[in-house]
Amino acid sequence: AAAEARFIANNPRSKQLHELAVGVLPGGNTRSLLHTSPFPLSMKQGKGAYVWDEDGHKYVDFVGELSAGLYGHSHPAIRAAIVSTLDGVGLSLGSTTAQEQRFAAALCARFGLARVRMTNSGTEANLHALAAARRFTGRRKVAVFAGGYHGAVLSFGGDDGGAPAPAPNTVDRADFVVVAPYNDVAAARAAIAAAAPDLAAVLVEPMQGAGGCIRGTRDFLRAVQDAARAAGALFVLDEVMTSRLAPGGLGAALGLDCPPDLVSLGKYLGGGLAFGAFGGRADVMAVYDPRAPNALAHSGTFNNNTLAMHAGCAGLAGVFTPDVCVAFNAEGDTLRARLAALARGTRLAFTGRGSLIGLHFTQRGVHVVASSDDLARAGRRTDLRDLFWFEMLEEGFWITRRGFIALILDTPDDELDRFVGAVAAFLERHREIM
Ligand code: PLP
Numbered sequence: 299a300a301a302e303a304r305f306i307a308n309n310p311r312s313k314q315l316h317e318l319a320v321g322v323l324p325g326g327n328t329r330s331l332l333h334t335s336p337f338p339l340s341m342k343q344g345k346g347a348y349v350w351d352e353d354g355h356k357y358v359d360f361v362g363e364l365s366a367g368l369y370g371h372s373h374p375a376i377r378a379a380i381v382s383t384l385d386g387v388g389l390s391l392g393s394t395t396a397q398e399q400r401f402a403a404a405l406c407a408r409f410g411l412a413r414v415r416m417t418n419s420g421t422e423a424n425l426h427a428l429a430a431a432r433r434f435t436g437r438r439k440v441a442v443f444a445g446g447y448h449g450a451v452l453s454f455g456g457d458d459g460g461a462p463a464p465a466p467n468t469v470d471r472a473d474f475v476v477v478a479p480y481n482d483v484a485a486a487r488a489a490i491a492a493a494a495p496d497l498a499a500v501l502v503e504p505m506q507g508a509g510g511c512i513r514g515t516r517d518f519l520r521a522v523q524d525a526a527r528a529a530g531a532l533f534v535l536d537e538v539m540t541s542r543l544a545p546g547g548l549g550a551a552l553g554l555d556c557p558p559d560l561v562s563l564g565k566y567l568g569g570g571l572a573f574g575a576f577g578g579r580a581d582v583m584a585v586y587d588p589r590a591p592n593a594l595a596h597s598g599t600f601n602n603n604t605l606a607m608h609a610g611c612a613g614l615a616g617v618f619t620p621d622v623c624v625a626f627n628a629e630g631d632t633l634r635a636r637l638a639a640l641a642r643g644t645r646l647a648f649t650g651r652g653s654l655i656g657l658h659f660t661q662r663g664v665h666v667v668a669s670s671d672d673l674a675r676a677g678r679r680t681d682l683r684d685l686f687w688f689e690m691l692e693e694g695f696w697i698t699r700r701g702f703i704a705l706i707l708d709t710p711d712d713e714l715d716r717f718v719g720a721v722a723a724f725l726e727r728h729r730e731i732m
Contacts (some may be wrong), residue, residue, distance in 0.1 A: 301688035302336065308692075311352040312340040331364070334699045336340035337690070344371030347709040348533075349696055357696035358713045359679035365507070366653060368566035369613055370706040377571045379612035381604055387604050392713030398602040401611040405575060406616060409537070409547050409554040409563065410440075414577030415586060416601045420538035420564030420597050421449025423574035424501065427560045430576070431499035431532040433585040433594050439493050441500040442487075442532070444478035445670035447508035448501060448536050448562075455509075455670065465504055480506055481514060483521045490522070494529035499560070504548040507539035511649040511656025511702065512667050516552045517659030523554055532559035532582065538574070542566055543627055543652040546618035566618070569609025572600070574621065616709070629714075630705050636718050638665075644725055644732045645679060645684075650703075659683045686724060693720040 306313065306715060316337035319326030327333045340352040347370050349359045353404040362368065362691055369376050387397075398416070405414050428440055446454045451468050454476050475497070477489040502522055506512040535558045537547045542565070544551035549558055561579035577583060586596045594636045600606075618626075628654035637655070638648045645663045649656035658667065661677030687699045695717055697703055725732050 301685055301692075304338060305691065308355070309337075309339060309351065309353050312621065315340045315352060320579075328568040331366075331698075331700075333386060334687075335568055339696075341696075345372045346372075347706040355691075355693050357691070358709065358717070359706055360695055360697045360717075361702040362706045363530045363570070364565075364698065364702070365542065365704040366565040366568075367570060368542055368707055369570055369617060369706065370708055373570075373617065373707070375617050376609050379569065379608045382698050383604050383608040387608070389605065390600065391604050392695070395607065397604065397611065401607045401614075403468070404611055404614050404675050405563065405567070406577065408545070408730070409541065409561060409577070410550060411561065411577035412557055412580035413583035414575050415583070415596055416578065416606075417564075417574035417698065418572045418598055418600050419449065419453060419574045420536075420562060421574070422598070423538065423564055423576040424448045424452055424534075424536060427534050427562050427576040427578075428499055428501065428657065428679065429594060429596075430560060430582055430585050431534060434582045435498050435531060437498035437531070438500060439473055439475055439477045439496045441477055441486075441493055441526075442489055443502055443506070444529045445480050445506050445509035445512065446501070446503055446536075447506070448538075452501075452617070454566075472570060479671045480509070480512060482520045483518050484520045486518070486522050488528050490525040490531070491578050497526075497529050497531040499534045500526040500529075501536060503536045503540065504554070504652055505540050505543070505654070506670075507654065507701075509670050510658060510667065510671060511651070512650055512672060514552075515651070515668075519549070519552055519554055523558075524565050524629045526559075534558070534560040534562070536562050536563040538562050539654065540651075542623065544617070545607070545623050548651070558686040563707045567610050567614065568606040569611075569613040571603075571606040571609055572705040573606045573610060622707070625706055626705070629653070629698075630655065633705075633714050633718070637721055638727060640718065640722050645682060646721075653705040654702040656704070657683070657697075657703070659686065659701070682728075685728070689724055690720060693722065 316326045341349045342352045342593035343350045349357050402414050442454050477486050504514050506647045523533045540548040549665045550556045557578050562576045583599045585594050634648050634655050646658050647665050649667050659679040659682035664676035
């Protein structure tokens, strides 16, 4: 309560802006995840690895736009690509473009895809990938995993209790077989085999992102891939969040088949602009070939918008090269190991891989997290999570309230050190409740 009172006192402008916003946006909000009680913090500006709020406080940006902000704010190479596109190309040309082909080739080369198509979001990428799987197999159902998040209308629980329930769905829930829990090989095999006759696809994240940065084990993911194939269904890997974790994506790093039948991509790959893509096998993607008589339509005014095509390409080719990807994720692993060492024996646990870090406060202090069930069983402590959030804001760290850190490239090392110090001080300060 004291931390929340200080938050209110410290952020009068954010409070006022929220009061204005509720008059025009339901709850003052257009991205449900970003609502926080008593009101969300309004950010005014970002530069590099920092953001400033409307009341003038400066923060290290650990939200990293939920992983889409990998390049940071106005990275010089991304900025140059956007400015030169605005000056020399224009916004949307209502035509195919050479740049769209170049970017598609870069994505195919990087992620081992035979064909790819662009969308405006990861949600759309998954919806179109599932449509392709349905058309290709002539089947309807899709197996997903409890705790999985595949976009606004494709959310399957695992929420840590602080965010609103998934949006009312525009997809038919009866089409989905929800396999629980994640990382349970036997449960996955059984559910996939049982659904086989009408199963078009198995859709899985190689690490559950929004579900809490819960890593899928190699054995589990391989078993799911093989079970999908044995069922005559397509294996669809959702790499919207995880493609940043290894040069060819996390699936390739874990030894899954490359190319997968289908893969969905998004987030940072558009250079920080609205973006998604899906691709994979040429024979599957051919369902969208407009030269074919019964092709599926895949339209979208901004699918090949010039800014995303240029910014995305500049980022992938010139900034987030395979070497940079490896070094950046190694830094994340080092940071997570330092944090985990501090938190041993407390109610705080860290999950994730590379540059994506999950933070979990539980009653029983779980330290190995294989599924959202483990967190639920350990008893989520949203009160401690919120206290941490309020106090980290006071220390100048902007973190997703639900306990998620997506590192930005070029975050200064001394800020990472400072964060480790702030976490240590938090644990010490609240020793009796931690
Ligand atoms: N799939 C995964 C694994 C995600 O993490 C997300 C977004 O967080 C999506 C899909 C949806 O992407 P978008 O928010 O661009 O629609």
